[in-house]
Amino acid sequence: LAAQTMKQPLEMSSEVYDCIVIGAGIQGSCTAYQLAKNKQKTLLLEQFVLPHSRGSSHGQTRVIRKTYEEDFYVQMMHESYELWAQLEREAGVELYRRTGLLVMGPENGEGFSRLKATMQRHKIPTVFLEKQEFSQHIPNVNLADGNGALIDTFAGVLYADRALRAVQRLFQSCGGVIKDGEKVIDIRPGAEVTVTTDSGVYRGRSLVITAGPWANTLLRHTGLQLPLKVVKINVCYWKEEIPGTYSVGQSFPCFIEMEPKEGEYDIYGLPSNEYPGLMKVCYHMGSETEPDERDKQTDRGDIDILVRFVTRCLPGLVPVPAVVESCMYTVTPDHNFVLDSHPTYGNIIIGAGFSGHGFKFGPIIGKLLSQLAMGQVPSHDLSPFRIQRFQSHARSSL
Numbered sequence: 441l442a443a444q445t446m447k448q449p450l451e452m453s454s455e456v457y458d459c460i461v462i463g464a465g466i467q468g469s470c471t472a473y474q475l476a477k478n479k480q481k482t483l484l485l486e487q488f489v490l491p492h493s494r495g496s497s498h499g500q501t502r503v504i505r506k507t508y509e510e511d512f513y514v515q516m517m518h519e520s521y522e523l524w525a526q527l528e529r530e531a532g533v534e535l536y537r538r539t540g541l542l543v544m545g546p547e548n549g550e551g552f553s554r555l556k557a558t559m560q561r562h563k564i565p566t567v568f569l570e571k572q573e574f575s576q577h578i579p580n581v582n583l584a585d586g587n588g589a590l591i592d593t594f595a596g597v598l599y600a601d602r603a604l605r606a607v608q609r610l611f612q613s614c615g616g617v618i619k620d621g622e623k624v625i626d627i628r629p630g631a632e633v634t635v636t637t638d639s640g641v642y643r644g645r646s647l648v649i650t651a652g653p654w655a656n657t658l659l660r661h662t663g664l665q666l667p668l669k670v671v672k673i674n675v676c677y678w679k680e681e682i683p684g685t686y687s688v689g690q691s692f693p694c695f696i697e698m699e700p701k702e703g704e705y706d707i708y709g710l711p712s713n714e715y716p717g718l719m720k721v722c723y724h725m726g727s728e729t730e731p732d733e734r735d736k737q738t739d740r741g742d743i744d745i746l747v748r749f750v751t752r753c754l755p756g757l758v759p760v761p762a763v764v765e766s767c768m769y770t771v772t773p774d775h776n777f778v779l780d781s782h783p784t785y786g787n788i789i790i791g792a793g794f795s796g797h798g799f800k801f802g803p804i805i806g807k808l809l810s811q812l813a814m815g816q817v818p819s820h821d822l823s824p825f826r827i828q829r830f831q832s833h834a835r836s837s838l
């Protein structure tokens with residue numbers, strides 16, 4: 441009996457991969473696909489059985505836009521749109537639906553002014569709406585006093601779950617290997633990195649860590665901790681008083697209300713689509729949580745803010761959420777991503793801290809992280825995303 445219950449040592453696979461990617465969310469899946477396309481023998485490890493709803497990439501929809509204040513995000517989005525279109529062709533599925541994005545914000549505020557200037561500088565097709573013509577273009581929305589409004593006409597919706605499945609399928613069709621339901625429990629850095637899961641041991645010449653909310657749990661094995669905050673997002677859907685009022689079919693756009701009140705985070709919404717008669721409207725922040733204890737976080741302060749916003753600005757919605765789902769953001773202090781090599785181990789690449797706005801960048805992030813993993817010079821300037829910027833925060837736990 442003792443012999444039967446004794447644990448067998450985990451077997452080391454004889455295969456040496458060019459690259460092992462940990463985490464099959466949108467960033468890891470896109471990275472793995474880019475590597476496989478570049479003839480790299482690639483293993484993608486995922487702790488949960490796919491598909492799952494325990495990280496940050498699940499759910500049916502995400503916003504895609506070029507509407508950013510910073511030039512570097514706009515430049516990356518130019519290429520990301522092209523790569524999404526390429527993915528649609530390769531997978532033979534529709535992943536993007538153009539709806540436009542309405543941005544409302546304090547007309548003379550710093551953020552809104554910077555956004556307007558960036559849109560103009562990059563010649564992004566934008567309609568600037570005057571207060572008096574607003575309701576004619578956007579019925580059933582109340583523009584707050586003092587707010588300006590613009591529309592990014594090429595923005596829209598990405599079909600997130602469908603996109604994730606498509607990228608993983610493409611990765612496998614290029615010879616990539618996915619092992620899901622395998623949690624990584626140890627990482628040994630070296631010229632060949634050794635990665636141990638709860639059921640096997642694997643070796644790779646390089647390693648990409650794209651573990652979303654679990655980034656720091658894994659980085660601990662490499663002696664690094666980043667200043668990341670994991671928050672639970674209450675994903676709220678609101679019932680239309682008259683079904684279809686805010687629907688994709690009625691050409692209702694996605695929207696962002698910048699800084700609805702001083703000190704508050706943005707509120708954003710997507711036209712009703714995935715659940716007929718329900719519109720998704722969310723607060724762009726949540727309360728801190730441990731990633732494995734997400735459902736124990738029951739704070740509803742964000743929902744109170746949303747109820748006030750819906751009552752004031754979206755009169756065609758019942759101001760009580762009809763459905764609340766859960767998701768997580770992994771937030772950096774400056775809300776910019778981490779895209780970098782490990783400061784000590786050059787063959788360990790980190791993609792983390794996507795701060796609630798990373799999905800739309802998936803294909804370009806996949807390309808950049810794969811370039812780092814292959815030892816190539818990245819095709820965009822990655823200086824805004826370096827670990828070094830956290831010098832006073834990032835801790836070595838070696």
Ligand SMILES: Cc1cc2nc3c(=O)[nH]c(=O)nc-3n(C[C@H](O)[C@H](O)[C@H](O)COP(=O)(O)OP(=O)(O)OC[C@H]3O[C@@H](n4cnc5c(N)ncnc54)[C@H](O)[C@@H]3O)c2cc1C
Pocket residue numbers: 462463464465466467468485486487488494495496497498501502503504622623624625650651652653654655658673675722767768769791792794795796797798799800801
């Ligand atoms: C409610 C919500 C709305 C959003 N809206 C938008 C939007 O409109 N537009 C936009 O661009 N972005 C949006 N985002 C952000 C975007 O979805 C995220 O930035 C993106 O999904 C992050 O992907 P990821 O691959 O880094 O993380 P994840 O999707 O969390 O993937 C990480 C994966 O790593 C796995 N993993 C972790 N640890 C281990 C381990 N030890 N072993 C094996 N596997 C492991 C996890 O299980 C997980 O599957 C939104 C996010 C949320 C939550």
Ligand SMILES: O=C(O)[C@@H]1CCCC=N1
Pocket residue numbers: 503504505696706708724796797798
């Ligand atoms: O990234 C996005 O576009 C969305 C909407 C604004 C806030 C966060 N996610």
